[in-house]
Amino acid sequence: MIRFESVTKCYPDGTLAVDDLSFEVGTGELVTLVGPSGCGKTTTMMMVNRLLDPTHGRIFVDGADISGADPVTLRRRIGYVIQQTGLFPHRTVLDNTATVPVLSGWKKARARARAAELLDLVGLDPAVYGPRYPEQLSGGQRQRVGVARALAADPPVLLMDEPFGAVDPVVRDRLQKEFLRLQAELRKTVLLVTHDIEEAVRLGDRIAVYGAGRIEQYDTPASVLGAPASPYVAEFVGTDRALKQLSVTGIDxxxxxxxxxxxxxxxxxxxxxxxxxxxxxxxxxxxxxxxxxxxxxxxxxxxxxxxxxxxxxxxxxxxxxxxxxxxxxxxxxxxxxxxxxxxxxxxxxxxxxxxxxxxxxxxxxxxxxxxxxxxxxxxxxxxxx
The missing domain is CATH 3.10.580.10 (CBS-domain)
Structure with missing residues (x-):
């Protein structure tokens, strides 16, 4: 569904953000991009919806080279969830959720019905929360609305940049569980950026562990924890990786x-x-x-x-x-x-x-x-x- 071919991103000041990156994300797969700040993981994700364009290389989404796609049209086919949700403060929760379908030409009644359906799916009763404004919601509730809005036009691809990083640990745990439930049902192709290896292990079907602008290991959570590809990866996942591995080891x-x-x-x-x-x-x-x-x-x-x-x-x-x-x-x-x-x-x-x-x-x-x-x-x- 998503394929990077020798992708490099170099900024005008000479900063090399991503260096010769090649990897694939399968249809319905959730891949977590994890690494320290400034390693290129957010740059990688932003090139998928052309918020940034690569300096060299090509990116394919569903078999098509996105360099020739209209950026606005492309973004309406790709859900995007960020840490602070980016909700419009002057619009109700229901109208916030219906934003992309309306922009895509849906009739208002159909867009609002889809928004109500998605709010219910993320655990927010549309009759209760739909008429409210973002300032009337908790941080966890706003994050749920952000996810619902990203899913409203039923995009095949979902990009998530530190989506659960702005809430407390208890709410974060609940949001992660809820998102895993949604993903099991919807099977979207997801790129999720995080700096937290625990979150990467818990959510990802596969993990891309970033060094400086490049992927040091791309594998399943169990393999990353059980067989780090380099001393850098071993250090990044932590000396307690055996304990982390408990979370990805099934009962036999x-x-x-x-x-x-x-x-x-x-x-x-x-x-x-x-x-x-x-x-x-x-x-x-x-x-x-x-x-x-x-x-x-x-x-x-x-x-x-x-x-x-x-x-x-x-x-x-x-x-x-x-x-x-x-x-x-x-x-x-x-x-x-x-x-x-x-x-x-x-x-x-x-x-x-x-x-x-x-x-x-x-x-x-x-x-x-x-x-x-x-x-x-x-x-x-x-x-x-």
Whole structure:
């Protein structure tokens, strides 16, 4: 979808911002450009919508050389989100969001309907927030409007320059999660500029790590963390890259252990006797379909009337199998648990222990991070029914 061929940008004062840059971004791919200030990452992005033109080389968008495109027409086909959002203060949120469709010739009613649809998509009720003005919104809400406005004309390409950098860490975390949800649904081709390696790892399908005007490594987050291409990249991603790698390492079925279990409708006394014979002090509680309903202790059930269901306790420490080792580790620490349940929907698959977490991370680092699935699922609460 986006291709750079030997692109160089040199300013009139002799400053070399980008030096002989060549790389490709696939359709539906989210690529993060990360590096220190002044390394050329924003210049790279601004050349895609011709806010800047390269000194040498060519840039292609959807197979077409953009040097021959009308800049205004090109920009209306490319969404653009900046740190400060750039909303018009004298226009309502709904009209701000409808800006590009109106400029592209849409009828006002159609543009406003599209704007309302996009506001709802980014989590802002158009009936509530549409009539408001930017000054009446929080920083996080303004950033959501900026994203909605960039998506309003349904552009195939989205450029984002430090889009979440102007908000506090809590809001930033929520915005990142919301954007990942949107990207999973919309599959836009995205170039996102950031100086934060944590954000680059969390959001990117691939990462371009910049040195001075050039890309030092272009690869998946797992590969950048697991096998830095140079001492510069290793230093940039940090000495704690093994910990960062937890966030891009998926849970493998082979890492799971199967603990003792008791059936939901099993008589409590019989379950306790079986656990005692097996030397088990506790067991997970499953229904007939293998769904997790909690856990029970052997001593609490000994001599207890009724079924296991009457004694079962809620299981708080768990993650979906589509989650990451970072999620598993975080939940383990949060609940001070010696293990964490792994679920496929409501179905119980097994448990992940600290030993298995450590083994999985060592294996990932040893493989250089290649071929490791990268999932982005969220942790919810355990289903009780």
């Amino acid at each position: 079925h082979t890492d799971l252990e199967r603990p003792p279990f008791a059936r939901l409708d099993e008589p409590a006394g019989r379950a306790a006797a079986r656990m005692r014979a097996d030397g088990a002090r506790w067991a997970v509680v499953l229904d007939a379909d293998g769904a997790l309903h909690g856990w029970v202790g052997r001593d609490e059930m000994s001599g207890a009337p009724g079924t296991v269901a009457d004694q079962a306790r809620r299981m708080e420490a768990w993650v979906p199998v589509t989650g990451t080792l970072k999620q598993a580790f975080s939940e383990m620490l949060k609940h001070d648990a010696g293990w964490i349940a792994v679920l496929d929907g409501p179905r119980f698959l097994g448990v992940l222990t600290p030993t298995k977490l450590h083994e999985a991370l060592r294996r990932t680092i040893g493989s250089g991070g290649r071929g490791v699935p990268r999932e982005r699922a969220e942790v919810d609460s355990v289903p009780t029914e």
